[in-house]
Amino acid sequence: MRPYDVSELEAYVDGELDAVRRAELAAWLARHPEAQAVAETLRYQNAGLHAIFGKLLHQPVPPRLRAALHREPSESAKRLGHLPLIWVVAGGLLLVASALIGWLAHGYSFGRSMHEDQLAAFVESMQEATTFCDVAEESGGDNGFLISQEEEHPFLQAEGASGLRLLEARMLSGKKGLSTVLLFSDEQGRHISLFIQSRDLEEEQAPQLIEEDGINYFLWSDGPLSCTLVSPASV
Amino acid sequence: MSNAQQAIEAEIPYLRRYALLLLRDRDAADDLVQDTLERALLRLHTCNEQVRLRPWLFAILYNRFVSDYRKRVRENAVTEAGDLPETGVAAQEDRVALRELERALWQLPEDQRVALLLVGMEGMSYEEAASVLDVPVGTLRSRLSRGRRSLRLRLEGQSAEPRV
Incomplete structure (x- = not known):
């Protein structure tokens, strides 16, 4: 028989x-x-682990935990439970935003607060983004108006966000630099906004859903981008 | 209440224990468990008969811990979580030894400690524990080995690898 090693002894004991x-x-x-x-x-x-922590199993369970299994999940929990769909929508919106910005910014001159190099770097980072996370909703002054039209977007329809229509896209310059705002409308006429801006890479932000006064704020960040999806809680 | 909900309810004590050992704060641990239960109900359709319920629930809990609760860990609240049992361990020297084991456990890096708790305390298989932590089985075994070695060295009074 081959000699034992500790790893195999552990497997034996386990x-x-x-x-x-x-x-x-x-x-x-x-x-x-x-x-x-x-x-x-x-x-x-x-x-020893059993002996030390075994009695923790016998403590009374707080009523709120049992109640959690009996009641309808909260609205925010429901939303989080459907996170994959949110990500699909958010991802679709971000891709549309990236494509739009890339196309619109080609040759676009701000002539005001944005330097061309800064814009080029932002557009490049947008186009390179492949995954998404976070949000920081802060837009400053209202400036560059990129597009304002109503049209169907096949990509969104294909990804399950059927009926979303792009109403307008704006470039804004604020304290944190350039940001982009896309405003969509769903079939019921409810508005969904997507804010995108560059972010401080040292600030980690986990995906987060905040419900406040009937409005959902879905925040995520990844790489150089910080995004916020704002929609009525009923969406 | 459905059978699935009843099965989940039976897991609450285990979820609370693991959450408490992760967070070392009873209120935060119960928040984490409540969060886990709500999410589990929403995702119940993804848990089929081939999936063992406890590892599935623990995976949800651990994922929530990592993404949103880790910042609430009470580093200094060691003894609150692991008070020694008042009965069942008769000999005083055994109680002292267990106290030493508990102290050594809290000295471990989190990744080694949680691996030890899943396998050694919860009795999960390597595959189940690895799925809870979302790591390969090899990584789980490595953490387990290093954790056990550190425990042994600490209990023998030798210096173990520094805490990360």
């Missing part, structure tokens, strides 16, 4: 070995007290 190997190792351990002692130490650690 019940991860098949019956044949387990029997082999048990027989071998019976003839090698020092290896047996190692196995006993491992067993002691497992048993």
